[in-house]
Amino acid sequence: MNTNQIPNLLPFQGEVSFYESFFSVEESDVLLQQLYEEIPWKQEPIRIFGKEVMQPRLTAWAGDLDKAYAYSGITMQPIDWTPALRIIKDRIDPDDRFTNVLLNLYRDGQDAMGWHRDNEKILGTNPVVASVSLGASRIFQFRHYTDKKLVRSVELTHGSLLLMQGETQHYWEHRIPRTTQSTEPRINLTFRTLYG
Numbered sequence: 153m154n155t156n157q158i159p160n161l162l163p164f165q166g167e168v169s170f171y172e173s174f175f176s177v178e179e180s181d182v183l184l185q186q187l188y189e190e191i192p193w194k195q196e197p198i199r200i201f202g203k204e205v206m207q208p209r210l211t212a213w214a215g216d217l218d219k220a221y222a223y224s225g226i227t228m229q230p231i232d233w234t235p236a237l238r239i240i241k242d243r244i245d246p247d248d249r250f251t252n253v254l255l256n257l258y259r260d261g262q263d264a265m266g267w268h269r270d271n272e273k274i275l276g277t278n279p280v281v282a283s284v285s286l287g288a289s290r291i292f293q294f295r296h297y298t299d300k301k302l303v304r305s306v307e308l309t310h311g312s313l314l315l316m317q318g319e320t321q322h323y324w325e326h327r328i329p330r331t332t333q334s335t336e337p338r339i340n341l342t343f344r345t346l347y348g
């Protein structure tokens with residue numbers, strides 16, 4: 153992927169590029185519907201400060217079947233690539249660098265994801281994360297890990313691709329805040345490489 157002409161959304165200490173219409177509207181409509189139906193979406197509990205709470209969204213983990221994914225006190229067992237996932241992966245990852253994808257289904261604006269970094273050891277030192285969004289537009293925010301007042305925002309639209317790389321996961325947290333604006337579902341796919 154050639155990212156040379158794309159501006160960096162972060163001012164320093166990381167690289168984030170955004171491709172608004174990576175997939176056409178027609179293609180995105182079909183992929184959204186297909187993923188909605190073919191993925192075994194589940195609401196999973198996570199542990200936060202020792203307490204078990206349900207995640208405010210549905211999730212799934214797909215790709216390399218040898219690679220379970222452990223985060224926030226849960227371990228997700230992978231499902232195989234589905235037809236829609238293969239179509240998306242072939243388009244964003246022709247060199248076959250990513251081993252797996254984490255899927256999130258935000259049922260409406262009340263579903264969200266809190267501040268976090270994608271910095272699990274298994275992702276290596278400078279993880280490359282490719283994030284595909286389908287369905288309702290949602291605001292995606294970055295905030296600097298030590299200067300929490302330093303925030304950058306981008307609207308993740310239907311068919312968009314956001315690429316996080318370099319030192320991003322060391323210095324910046326990200327989240328999808330709740331909103332009263334959006335009532336339609338949104339599916340997000342974050343492609344990752346798991347080492348080992």
Ligand SMILES: O=C(O)CCC(=O)C(=O)O
Nearest residue numbers: 254256270292328340342
């Ligand atoms: O839904 C999104 O755009 C963000 C997902 C995310 O940050 C993650 O899966 O780690």
Ligand SMILES: [Fe+2]
Nearest residue numbers: 268269270326
């Ligand atoms: Fe993330």
